[in-house]
Amino acid sequence: MPKSTSAVTLFIPCLIDSMYPEVAHATVRLLRKLGIGLSYPAGQTCCGQPAFNAGYWKEARVAAEHFISVFADAETVICPSGSCVSMVRNHYPELFKDSPRLLKMAQGIGSRTFELTQFLVDVPGVEDVGARFTGTVTYHDSCHLLRGIGVRDQPRRLIQGVKGAHFVEMKDSDYCCGFGGAFSVKYPGISTAMLESKINNIIASGAHAVVGCDMGCLMNIEGMLSRMGSSVRTMHIAQLLDGSPHSQSGGA
Amino acid sequence: MNVLRAFRRRAAIALEDRELNDNIRRSTGMTLAKRRRLAAADPDYDELREKVAAIRRESLERRTELLAEATRQLTAAGVQVHTAATAEEARRLVAEIATRHEARLVVKGKSMISEEIELTPLLQQRGLEVLETDLGEFIVQLLGQPPSHITAPALHLNRRQVGRVFSDKLGADYTEIPEELTEIARRYLRAKFLEADIGISGGNFIVAETGTLALVENEGNIGLGTTLPRVHIAITGIEKIVPRLDDLAPLLRILPLNATGQRAAGYASLLNGPAPPPSADDPPTHGPQEMHVIFLDNGRTHLARSRQADILRCLRCGSCLNICPIFRHLGGHAYGSVYPAAMGVLLSPWLLPIPHKGARVWRGAAVSGPGHHPGNSLADVCALCAACDEICPAMIPLSDLILSAREDKGRTAPLMQRAAFRLFGGFTKHPRLFAFAGRCLRGGLRHLPARLLAALSPAWSRGRALPPIPDKSCSETLKREHPTRLR
Ligand code: SF4
Numbered sequence: 001m002p003k004s005t006s007a008v009t010l011f012i013p014c015l016i017d018s019m020y021p022e023v024a025h026a027t028v029r030l031l032r033k034l035g036i037g038l039s040y041p042a043g044q045t046c047c048g049q050p051a052f053n054a055g056y057w058k059e060a061r062v063a064a065e066h067f068i069s070v071f072a073d074a075e076t077v078i079c080p081s082g083s084c085v086s087m088v089r090n091h092y093p094e095l096f097k098d099s100p101r102l103l104k105m106a107q108g109i110g111s112r113t114f115e116l117t118q119f120l121v122d123v124p125g126v127e128d129v130g131a132r133f134t135g136t137v138t139y140h141d142s143c144h145l146l147r148g149i150g151v152r153d154q155p156r157r158l159i160q161g162v163k164g165a166h167f168v169e170m171k172d173s174d175y176c177c178g179f180g181g182a183f184s185v186k187y188p189g190i191s192t193a194m195l196e197s198k199i200n201n202i203i204a205s206g207a208h209a210v211v212g213c214d215m216g217c218l219m220n221i222e223g224m225l226s227r228m229g230s231s232v233r234t235m236h237i238a239q240l241l242d243g244s245p246h247s248q249s250g251g252a
Numbered sequence: 253m254n255v256l257r258a259f260r261r262r263a264a265i266a267l268e269d270r271e272l273n274d275n276i277r278r279s280t281g282m283t284l285a286k287r288r289r290l291a292a293a294d295p296d297y298d299e300l301r302e303k304v305a306a307i308r309r310e311s312l313e314r315r316t317e318l319l320a321e322a323t324r325q326l327t328a329a330g331v332q333v334h335t336a337a338t339a340e341e342a343r344r345l346v347a348e349i350a351t352r353h354e355a356r357l358v359v360k361g362k363s364m365i366s367e368e369i370e371l372t373p374l375l376q377q378r379g380l381e382v383l384e385t386d387l388g389e390f391i392v393q394l395l396g397q398p399p400s401h402i403t404a405p406a407l408h409l410n411r412r413q414v415g416r417v418f419s420d421k422l423g424a425d426y427t428e429i430p431e432e433l434t435e436i437a438r439r440y441l442r443a444k445f446l447e448a449d450i451g452i453s454g455g456n457f458i459v460a461e462t463g464t465l466a467l468v469e470n471e472g473n474i475g476l477g478t479t480l481p482r483v484h485i486a487i488t489g490i491e492k493i494v495p496r497l498d499d500l501a502p503l504l505r506i507l508p509l510n511a512t513g514q515r516a517a518g519y520a521s522l523l524n525g526p527a528p529p530p531s532a533d534d535p536p537t538h539g540p541q542e543m544h545v546i547f548l549d550n551g552r553t554h555l556a557r558s559r560q561a562d563i564l565r566c567l568r569c570g571s572c573l574n575i576c577p578i579f580r581h582l583g584g585h586a587y588g589s590v591y592p593a594a595m596g597v598l599l600s601p602w603l604l605p606i607p608h609k610g611a612r613v614w615r616g617a618a619v620s621g622p623g624h625h626p627g628n629s630l631a632d633v634c635a636l637c638a639a640c641d642e643i644c645p646a647m648i649p650l651s652d653l654i655l656s657a658r659e660d661k662g663r664t665a666p667l668m669q670r671a672a673f674r675l676f677g678g679f680t681k682h683p684r685l686f687a688f689a690g691r692c693l694r695g696g697l698r699h700l701p702a703r704l705l706a707a708l709s710p711a712w713s714r715g716r717a718l719p720p721i722p723d724k725s726c727s728e729t730l731k732r733e734h735p736t737r738l739r
Contacts, residue, residue, distance in 0.1 A: 012726055018690040019719060021726035028730065042731040045686040051673050053636060053655065055662030059677025066681040094652075143637040176577045180635025187260075187633060188711030189267050193581045194635070195715060223716025 007037040008119070009074035011067075013081045014046040015215050023215060026242035027080045027116060033242075034126060038078075043070045049087040052095070053181050061095050068092075068105050076123070077113040080238050082145025082213050085115040090148055115145060117213055117237060121154035128161035131243030135208035136166045140198070140221065141174040142214035155213055155237055162240060170205035172197070179220040192224075199224050202232060209233040211240050255588065255601075255628045262586040272408055276583045279407045280574040286513025287571070294509075304506050305647035307499045308565035311491065315556060315564075318460040318493040319547065325463025326545055329525030335490075335547045339369035339603070342548050346371060346452070346485055347378055349544060353483055355380060355449035359441075361467070361474035362386035363454030364402050364568065365487050365548060367590040368603060371452070383448075385441050385473035387434060394421040400584035402591065403511045403570035408583045441473065451477035451540070455488030456507065456568075458545070462497050463524065465545065468507060470518035478523060484540040486523075490547045491556075491564040503567070506645045510569035555602040559656040563598040565646045572640035572650060578633060587630065594640040594650040598657060601629040627664040631657035690725050697721045 008031065012024045031038050048063030067088070071077050079085050092106035120126045137159055145151045159167050178184060178194025198221065202210045210225075210232060212218045222234035266272060291297045311318065323333045336342035350358065358380055360366060372382045372393075384393040388405035392398065394417050399405030406414065415428040424436045453474055457466040465486055467474050478484045494503065500522070508517040527539030556564055572594040573579045584592040589600040631654050638651040662670070679686045697705065698721040706713040 010730075012730070014686075014690070017725045017727050018693060019722065021722050021724060021729070024726035024730065040727075040730045042727065043683045044727075045680045045683055048677075048680065051676055053658070054673065055631075055655070055658030055660075055665070056670075056673040056677065057659050057662075059673045059680075062677040063680035091655075143635070143639070147638040147642055174639075176635050176637035176639070178577070178635060180637070183632070183635045185709055185712060187263070188709060188715070189264060190578055190581060190633075191635070192711065192715035193267055194577050197577075219719055220716065222719065226717045227715065 007039070008076045008078045009071060010038050010040045011044055011047075011071065011077050011079040011084070011113070012040075013079060013084045013215070015219070016080065019219070020215050020236070023080060023236040023238055026236065026238040027078075030129065030238055030242045031078070034120075034124070034129060036124070041070050041074075047084045047087045048095075049084060049091075050181060052087065052091055057095060060091075064088075064092050064095050064106070065102065068102065068109055071109055071113075072105065074109070075112065076119070077109065078116055078119050079113065080116040080213070080236065081215065082115045082142050082149060082151060083216060085113055085118075086144040086148030088113045115149060115151055115213060117154040117158055118149065118151045121157055127157045129158065129241045129243075131162045131241045133162050133165040133209070133240055133243060135164075136168055136206060137162070137209050137211055137240065138168050138170045138202060138205040138207035139173060140170070140177065140202070140210055140212040140217060142212055142217045143174075143176050145213050146174055151213075155211070158237065158241060159211060162243070165240070168205050168207055170201045170207070170210075172201055175201075177217045177220050179216050181216065184220060191220075195220055195224050199228070199230075203230065207232065209235050209240070211235050211237050213237050255630065256632075258588050259586060259630055259633065262588065263582050266582040266586045271410070271413075272583055273581060275408055275410045275413075277580055278410075279404060280580055283404075283511075283513050283570075284574050287510055287574075288513075290509050290513055290515060300502055300506055301645055301647060303502045304567070304645055305565070307494055307503065308567070308646045311494050312556065312561065312564050314495065315490065315493070318495060319490055321460040322458050322463060322493045323547075325460065326458075326525070327463075329463050330543070331463065331525050332542070332544045333547070334544065335549065337549050339548070339550050342369045342487060342546055342550070343371055343374045345544075345546055346487070347374060349483065349485060350375065350378070350380060350450060353449055353542075355483070357381045357383065357444065357448045358450045358452060359383050359385050359444060359448040359477045359481065360389070361451070361453040361469065361477045362389050362399075362405065363452065363487060364399070364590050365454050365489060366452060367398060369487070369548065369550065371487075383441070383444050385445070385471075385477055386469075387437050387471055387473075390437055390441065391417055394418075398585070398590060400592075401570060401573055402568050402584075402595075408585070445473075445476045445480050448477070448481040450483045450485060451479075451481040452485050452487065453478050455486045455492055455545070457500060457503055458488060458493045459497050459500060460493050460495050464497060464500075465521075465523040466500055466504065467521045467523065468504060468517040468519065469521075470512065470514075472519055475519055475521050478521065479538050479540065482540055483542045483544070484523075484526070485544045485546065487546045487548060490549055490552055491566075507567055507569055510567075510571045510643075510645045551602040555599070558602070559660065560598050560602075560653045562648050562653060563595060563650075565648050566595050566599070567646050568595075569645055571643045571645065575639045575643045577635065577637060577639070587633075594634070594644075594654065595648075597630045597633060598650070598653050601626065601657075626657065626660035629657050629661050631661055687725065687727060694721050694723075694725075 016023045048060035052060035089110040096102040096106050177198040178191040184191035218234050326333045334345050375382050384390045391406040401407040411428045415426050418424045418436050419426040508514040526543040576593040579593040591599045634654050640650040
C-alpha cells in the first residue's frame with residue numbers, strides 16, 4: 001500500500017497515556033485539523049526511558065525492542081515529548097551497539113522519529129496552526145528536547161503563531177526544572193529547590209500560562225503552581241495549539 | 253551506601269543555608285556570564301574546543317607511552333620523577349623529601365590533587381607548618397574547611413564572611429573591601445614565601461615531548477612558591493600529560509576562558525627543571541635547587557579501562573560545577589569529595605580511599621575497602637539536564653558517562669528495586685499488562701488517601717500537588733478510533 005507523505009504514526013508516551021490523556025487527544029485533534037493522516041498502533045507501551053535512566057539497561061532494551069517492533073513499518077513517528085524522542089534517537093543506538101540488526105533498525109527509526117513541534121516546523125513547515133489564546137505565554141525549554149535533540153526555535157515559532165497569544169521569554173528558560181524522573185523522588189529536597197527557581201522565573205515573566213513540550217516537567221511545574229494556588233496555567237504545547245476551550249488539564 | 257547517606261545529610265543542611273545559596277549562585281553566575289560573553293565573541297571557539305577535545309583524546313589513548321616519554325624528558329632535565337600508585341604512597345614520598353631537607357615550612361599553590369591525597373594533615377602530623385598561598389585556599393585553610401570548588405576554593409563565602417575570618421584568625425581590622433582583603437593576605441603570605449623550605453604545586457599540564465610543566469594562575473603565588481623555596485614538588489595525575497608543546501597554546505587559551513571567564517590567565521609558568529647549579533662564571537639563576545614531579549595514579553589506570561574513562565580528559569576548568577543546577581544549590585562540600593558535580597561524580601568513586609585515622613568530618617563516611625565500588629557513586633545525584641555536556645571544553649559526554657555509571661551501579665542495587673524494574677521491563681512488551689499496570693496506578697492514586705501518598709514521599713509532596721487523575725488512559729479511546737498497523 002503506498003503511503004502518503006502526510007501519514008504519520010503516533011507514539012504517546014506512557015506518562016501522557018496514563019496520566020494526561022487530554023494531551024494525547026489534543027495532539028490528535030491538532031494533527032487532524034492540519035489534515036495530517038495518522039495511525040495509532042495499539043501495541044505501543046513505553047520507550048524504556050525510565051528504566052534506562054535508572055541504570056536498568058537490560059530492561060530498557062526489552063522496552064526498546066518492543067518499540068522497534070511496533071514502529072518498524074512507520075514512515076514517520078510523532079511523539080508529543082522531547083525526552084522520549086531523545087531516548088529513541090540518542091540512546092537506542094547505545095542499547096543495541098552489540099546487535100547489528102537491531103542497531104540498524106534503531107538508527108532507522110531514530111531518524112524517522114520526531115517530537116511534535118520539531119515535526120510541524122521542520123517537515124510540513126507549519127508555523128501558524130490557526131489556534132487562538134488570550135493572554136501572555138512563556139515557554140520552558142525541557143532539557144532533553146533542547147540539549148538532547150536541539151529543538152529550541154520550533155516551539156517558540158508555533159507559540160508566536162497563535163493568535164492573541166503574547167509571547168514572553170522567562171529568565172533562564174533552559175534551566176532544568178528539577179524533575180529528572182526518579183531524581184525528583186530520590187532527592188525531593190534538591191529537586192524542589194531547583195523547581196522553586198523555575199517557578200520564580202515563570203511568575204516573574206508575568207505570563208498567564210507556561211507552555212512546554214514534556215509532561216514530566218509540566219507535571220512538576222504544575223504541581224508547585226497549584227500547591228501555591230497560583231493562577232498561572234500549565235499547558236502542553238499541543239493543548240495551546242489545539243486551542244480548544246477545555247485545553248487545560250484538570251477536568252478529569 | 254554510607255557515601256549516599258552522608259551526601260543526603262550534608263545536602264539537607266546546604267539547602268537550608270540561604271547565605272550559602274546566595275553566595276554560590278552569585279559567584280557561579282558571574283563566572284558563567286563572563287565565560288558566555290567571551291565564548292560568544294570568539295568566532296573560533298568551536299574549533300578551539302574540537303582541537304582541545306582531540307588533544308585530550310590523544311592524551312588518554314597514548315597515556316602509557318606519554319608517561320614514559322614525560323618521565324624520560326623530565327629526568328633528562330634534572331627533575332626527580334616519582335610515580336605513586338596510591339594516595340598513601342604519594343604522601344609518603346612528599347614526607348620523605350621533607351624529612352631529607354629538614355623542612356619546617358611548606359607553601360602550597362592551589363592544588364586539588366594534594367587535597368585528593370589529603371597531604372596537609374600528614375605533613376602537619378610530622379610537625380611541619382603547611383600554608384596555602386592561593387587566596388581562596390588560604391581562606392578555607394584558616395576556617396579548617398576543604399575547598400568547595402575546584403577553581404574557586406572559597407566560592408561558598410562572601411566578602412563579609414572573609415572579612416570576619418581575617419579579623420578573627422589573623423587579627424586584622426575588619427574590612428569587606430576585596431582589595432583590602434587581598435592586601436591583608438598578601439602581607440601575611442609574602443614573608444612566608446621567603447622562609448619556606450618547600451613549595452608544593454599541582455600541574456595543569458605536562459608536555460611529554462619536552463618535559464615541561466605548565467602552571468596557570470592569577471595571583472602570582474604559584475610562581476613564587478615554585479621558585480623561591482629550595483625544593484619544588486609538583487604532584488599531578490597521570491592523566492595530565494599532553495603530547496606536544498604546541499598543544500599548550502589551545503589548552504592555555506580554553507582553560508582560563510572556562511575557569512574564570514578570562515581571555516588569558518594572569519600568569520602561566522612553563523617550568524623546565526630545577527635551576528642549574530651555581531658556577532663561578534654565571535650569575536645565580538632563579539629556581540629551586542631540587543625539583544620533583546610525582547605522577548599519581550590513585551585509581552586512574554583502573555578508571556582508564558572503565559566505561560567512564562573519558563572523564564580522564566577533564567581539564568579541571570570547573571565549568572560543569574558552575575553550570576550544574578544541583579551544585580548551584582548545594583555547593584561543593586555536600587559531595588564529600590574535593591571533586592564535586594559532574595566531573596566529581598564520575599571521578600571520585602574511582603579514587604582509592606585513604607584509610608587514615610581521624611578522616612576529616614567533611615569527608616563523611618570514607619569509602620571502605622580498596623578500589624572502586626559502583627555502589628559508592630553519586631551518579632543518582634543528577635537530573636540529566638545535560639547542561640554540563642554543552643559547556644565542557646573537553647567535550648566529555650558527561651551525562652552519558654553518568655548514565656553508564658548508573659548502569660554499573662544498578663547491578664549493586666537492592667533486590668526489591670531490581671525486581672521492580674525487571675517487572676517494568678516485562679510489562680513493556682505486553683501491551684495489555686502495561687495498560688493494566690497503568691489502570692492500577694491511576695486507581696491507587698485516586699483511591700488511596702492523600703495523606704498516605706504524601707507520607708510515601710513527604711519532601712516531594714510538600715512542594716507539589718499531584719495532578720488530577722483521569723479515568724481512562726488515552727489508548728483505551730484511541731485504539732478504537734485508529735486502526736493499528738501492528739505487524
Ligand atoms: S569535566 Fe569538562 S567542564 Fe567539567 S571540569 Fe572537566 S573539563 Fe571542565
